[in-house]
Amino acid sequence: xxxxxxxxxxxxxxxxxxxxxxxxxxxxxxxxxxxxxxxxxxxxxxxxxxxxxxxxxxxxxxxxxxxxxxxxxxxxxxxxxxxxxxxxxxxxxxxxxxxxxxxxxxxxxxxxxxxxxxxxxxxxxxxxxxxxxxxxxxxxxxxxxxxxxxxxxxxxxxxxxxxxxxxxxxxxxxxxxxxxxxxxxxxxxxxxxxxxxxxxxxxxxxxxxx
Amino acid sequence: xxxxxxxxxxxxxxxxxxxxxxxxxxxxxxxxxxxxxxxxxxxxxxxxxxxxxxxxxxxxxxxxxxxxxxxxxxxxxxxxxxxxxxxxxxxxxxxxxxxxxxxxxxxxxxxxxxxxxxxxxxxxxxxxxxxxxxxxxxxxxxxxxxxxxxxxxxxxxxxxxxxxxxxxxxxxxxxxxxxxxx
Amino acid sequence: xxxxxxxxxxxxxxxxxxxxxxxxxxxxxxxxxxxxxxxxxxxxxxxxxxxxxxxxxxxxxxxxxxxxxxxxxxxxxxxxxxxxxxxxxxxxxxxxxxxxxxxxxxxxxxxxxxxxxxxxxxxxxxxxxxxxxxxxxxxxxxxxxxxxxxxxxxxxxxxxxxxxxxxxxxxxxxxxxx
Numbered sequence: 001x002x003x004x005x006x007x008x009x010x011x012x013x014x015x016x017x018x019x020x021x022x023x024x025x026x027x028x029x030x031x032x033x034x035x036x037x038x039x040x041x042x043x044x045x046x047x048x049x050x051x052x053x054x055x056x057x058x059x060x061x062x063x064x065x066x067x068x069x070x071x072x073x074x075x076x077x078x079x080x081x082x083x084x085x086x087x088x089x090x091x092x093x094x095x096x097x098x099x100x101x102x103x104x105x106x107x108x109x110x111x112x113x114x115x116x117x118x119x120x121x122x123x124x125x126x127x128x129x130x131x132x133x134x135x136x137x138x139x140x141x142x143x144x145x146x147x148x149x150x151x152x153x154x155x156x157x158x159x160x161x162x163x164x165x166x167x168x169x170x171x172x173x174x175x176x177x178x179x180x181x182x183x184x185x186x187x188x189x190x191x192x193x194x195x196x197x198x199x200x201x202x203x204x205x206x207x208x209x210x
Numbered sequence: 211x212x213x214x215x216x217x218x219x220x221x222x223x224x225x226x227x228x229x230x231x232x233x234x235x236x237x238x239x240x241x242x243x244x245x246x247x248x249x250x251x252x253x254x255x256x257x258x259x260x261x262x263x264x265x266x267x268x269x270x271x272x273x274x275x276x277x278x279x280x281x282x283x284x285x286x287x288x289x290x291x292x293x294x295x296x297x298x299x300x301x302x303x304x305x306x307x308x309x310x311x312x313x314x315x316x317x318x319x320x321x322x323x324x325x326x327x328x329x330x331x332x333x334x335x336x337x338x339x340x341x342x343x344x345x346x347x348x349x350x351x352x353x354x355x356x357x358x359x360x361x362x363x364x365x366x367x368x369x370x371x372x373x374x375x376x377x378x379x380x381x382x383x384x385x386x387x388x389x390x391x392x
Numbered sequence: 393x394x395x396x397x398x399x400x401x402x403x404x405x406x407x408x409x410x411x412x413x414x415x416x417x418x419x420x421x422x423x424x425x426x427x428x429x430x431x432x433x434x435x436x437x438x439x440x441x442x443x444x445x446x447x448x449x450x451x452x453x454x455x456x457x458x459x460x461x462x463x464x465x466x467x468x469x470x471x472x473x474x475x476x477x478x479x480x481x482x483x484x485x486x487x488x489x490x491x492x493x494x495x496x497x498x499x500x501x502x503x504x505x506x507x508x509x510x511x512x513x514x515x516x517x518x519x520x521x522x523x524x525x526x527x528x529x530x531x532x533x534x535x536x537x538x539x540x541x542x543x544x545x546x547x548x549x550x551x552x553x554x555x556x557x558x559x560x561x562x563x564x565x566x567x568x569x570x
Contacts, residue, residue, distance in 0.1 A: 064502035065557065067506045108532050110555075111563075139532065139565050146552040235430060238430065260422070267433065332411065352415035383407055
């Protein structure tokens with residue numbers, strides 16, 4: 001009894017460490033250990049996540065990938081491969097979007113890169129949306145590309161629209177217009193949306209940047 | 211960090227006792243929804259349910275050194291939760307003794323659980339049951355505990371619990387008129 | 393044969409299933425609940441082991457019990473104070489998918505650890521549309537739907553995540569209230 005109470009005291013007394021838990025708060029994910037991921041894969045995953053966080057990359061998107069893979073009964077080695085690639089993509093996203101990028105921006109950027117968006121196109125998004133405000137446009141860019149619009153055309157169109165508004169409402173409208181149709185219709189919908197922009201709001205295409 | 215994220219309950223408890231910063235947080239994440247669901251259905255009041263779930267994890271945290279590995283953590287946590295629900299109900303009944311149509315007056319005042327309750331007849335019928343019977347039914351058919359786990363959790367014999375649940379189901383059947391409106 | 397089916401079998405089983413369904417449809421816990429729990433735990437953790445309310449308490453078995461009681465009381469007070477007046481940053485996000493032939497649909501995503509048990513959806517009988525609403529913190533969330541416990545599907549109109557590492561998933565962005 002006395003030993004247990006002393007242990008309680010020791011636990012409670014580690015205020016600094018426990019405050020870190022509180023601060024981390026939402027970052028404390030957990031997975032039911034039902035044996036879906038083999039031990040070796042777990043160790044590799046642990047190393048990948050530790051390395052990523054040591055480089056200042058957000059761990060949450062990687063944990064999400066692990067959990068998703070586990071929920072889908074994906075074999076451990078495949079989860080390891082996916083998480084490794086995603087960690088690399090997070091790093092590339094940070095290079096493209098800059099060190100001041102928020103975790104949602106990096107997460108969105110990594111997903112964009114994995115779907116075929118080029119780093120140069122992320123840079124263009126950053127040019128029109130400052131740190132902490134680019135996640136929506138990156139998500140929209142990814143969605144347009146996933147619907148069959150070429151990355152160049154999608155980023156052109158999006159950049160034009162984003163320069164017209166300080167919030168992302170027009171970009172969201174563009175996405176919605178494209179999303180209603182099938183792949184073939186997507187390009188037409190995109191073109192029509194741009195053509196239908198009111199005359200007074202059309203802007204010249206921005207000068208080419210190096 | 212991912213050490214906790216794929217760990218069993220027992221591992222997380224051991225890590226929490228050893229001072230690992232995120233281990234108890236992982237247990238909170240893992241069980242807060244389940245505790246919430248039970249508290250909501252038992253107390254039928256959002257504010258009370260939130261308070262009870264918070265109190266449960268607080269007490270679990272302080273009681274962690276007393277947890278023995280042979281108890282299943284979930285059952286051990288639910289024992290605390292059930293006791294907190296009982297305490298909350300006693301406190302509520304002391305505050306408000308009027309009942310309208312068999313529903314707790316305070317539940318009515320604070321609004322329904324959700325604007326479009328899924329099965330209002332069942333909710334009403336469950337609300338009219340003896341709290342211990344309702345508790346047993348929610349543990350068995352809601353939270354999905356086995357009778358053996360419930361016996362350990364509640365300190366009541368298995369056969370007594372089976373009778374309690376069976377009696378409760380019979381009462382529900384009677385009040386619901388034997389039919390289910392799909 | 394289920395060992396938990398009571399002697400009068402069928403009738404109780406009907407009630408049991410009805411309770412199960414209704415229980416599973418319980419609206420999800422507010423996102424803030426976990427935050428509040430962590431805040432309360434943090435308040436408890438910040439109490440030094442030998443002090444309570446400014447008085448030095450010797451750490452004996454009796455003293456520890458008394459301190460524990462006071463720590464719980466502080467924790468409760470912290471809980472009461474920690475409840476914010478308004479959930480300024482949490483948004484309630486609706487989810488919907490048409491699946492008229494499914495018997496059950498679960499919403500899974502990074503907000504519920506992809507756990508199919510966490511967020512069962514509710515069906516509108518007439519239209520076969522399944523809905524759920526979750527309170528989500530600002531940020532990027534990804535999700536999918538699981539039909540009848542086995543078939544993963546996505547909403548074809550909702551934003552696509554793009555990376556099909558395991559299969560298609562949708563994205564929703566909850567903006568910060570800036």
